[in-house]
Amino acid sequence: MNKEVSLQQIVSDIIMFIERNKKIIISFTLTGMIILVLFQKLKPAYYKTSAIVTSGISAYERIPEDEDILNQRTAINLINNLQLDVEKEDYLSLANKLNFSDNLKDARFLAKQIKSIEAEPLLRQDKDEKFHNTPKFQINLLVRDANIIKNIQDGLLYYFNSNPYIIKFKDQYSASNAEVIQFIDDEIRLLRELRVDNKSNINMNTFSILSDKENMEIQNPIIDLVHKKQEVKTQDLFEPLDFVKDFTTTKVAEREVLVWGTTIGILSFFLSIIIAVFREVKQKSLKKQNK
Missing domain, CATH: 3.30.70 (Alpha-Beta Plaits)
Structure with a gap:
């Protein structure tokens, strides 16, 4: 029962404290927010x-x-x-x-x-x-x-x-890609010639092309090389x-007016509470001295 009474008393005291000092609390809180809004609007x-x-x-x-x-x-x-x-x-x-x-x-x-x-x-x-x-x-x-x-x-x-560093490596990269494309073109030309004249068996490092099979065996490497050429040309687009x-x-x-306005508003509110507490303590002290 005593706890309930003390809790009610605390809540009552807080409400009465805010009521007595509402002018200070409201004025400080609003002033802080107004100053911030003006600062935010006027600053670069x-x-x-x-x-x-x-x-x-x-x-x-x-x-x-x-x-x-x-x-x-x-x-x-x-x-x-x-x-x-x-x-x-x-x-x-x-x-x-x-x-x-x-x-x-x-x-x-x-x-x-x-x-x-x-x-x-x-x-x-x-x-x-x-x-x-x-x-x-x-x-x-x-x-x-x-x-x-x-x-x-x-x-x-x-x-x-x-x-300069990028230029040096890009020039080397472009030159290397140009050589690869030229090599692929030469290989494609050779394979096309072999497709026309495929009377002999040929064993290459990358492809095995046999005369006793259909031309598709030569056609597939050509397609692969064309795809590879397109990949290299796409890579050459890198900037x-x-x-x-x-x-x-x-x-x-x-x-950021909203964020800072809320923050400053809360800080201004607590500052006004502190000022109000000091004000009441001072008033009570003066009353005791007058008695």
């Missing part, structure tokens, strides 16, 4: 967007130990290296890498609009809930001016296409950086 806006890209760098490198198809680690590291310039506020270096402008002042101004630029892998999950790399990754971009998003996309293409989905030129600013 920033714009968030993302792009899905792929890179052929790992194909150029032809690393035999790498089991991942078109592993994107090198490309991701190159993108994230730009974020280091942003964090150091080395905007001139960033502008040069992205080829923003010949005018240093304009180039530095454009680079300064980048708040953050980061890349992350896009993973797939198998039936065993294990994650695996995919040949694509995502670039997340945060800028102060939405009008420079297109400049950044063009700048990223320049950044990859002008990289240092290729946009699967461009950055969206958004006009909606990221302000």
Whole structure:
């Protein structure tokens, strides 16, 4: 019974406390939220967007130990290296890498609009809930001016296409593919000649073509070689950086008023409670002194 009375008394005291100090509590809470909303509205806006890209760098490198198809680690590291310039506020270096402008002042101004630029892998999950790399990754971009998003996309293409390391390996890769295609064309021509004149038995390293069988035995290797040629030509389409989905030129600013407003509102409420407690303690102390 005593517990029930004490609990009722506590609840009653809390209600009476809030009633006595409702003006302070309401005014502090509303003031905190209003100040935050005004700050969010008046502070410089920033714009968030993302792009899905792929890179052929790992194909150029032809690393035999790498089991991942078109592993994107090198490309991701190159993108994230730009974020280091942003964090150091080395905007001139960033502008040069992205080829923003010949005018240093304009180039530095454009680079300064980048708040953050980061890349992350896009993973797939198998039936065993294990994650695996995919040949694509995502670039997340945060800028102060939405009008420079297109400049950044063009700048990223320049950044990859002008990289000496990438150029060296891409040239070697393209030359190697051209040799493979030429070799395949020569093999196809030879096989077609053999199909016309298949009077003798021929044993090749990759194919066994016998004159006493139908022409299909020669036709099948030709089809295989044609398919292989198409694969090589498809591989030759790999670019240092290729946009699967461009950055969206958004006009909606990221302000997060709701999240911060709720947080500040709660903090303002508790602050008003603390102030009200101190106020009541002080008033009680003054009353005792007057007595």
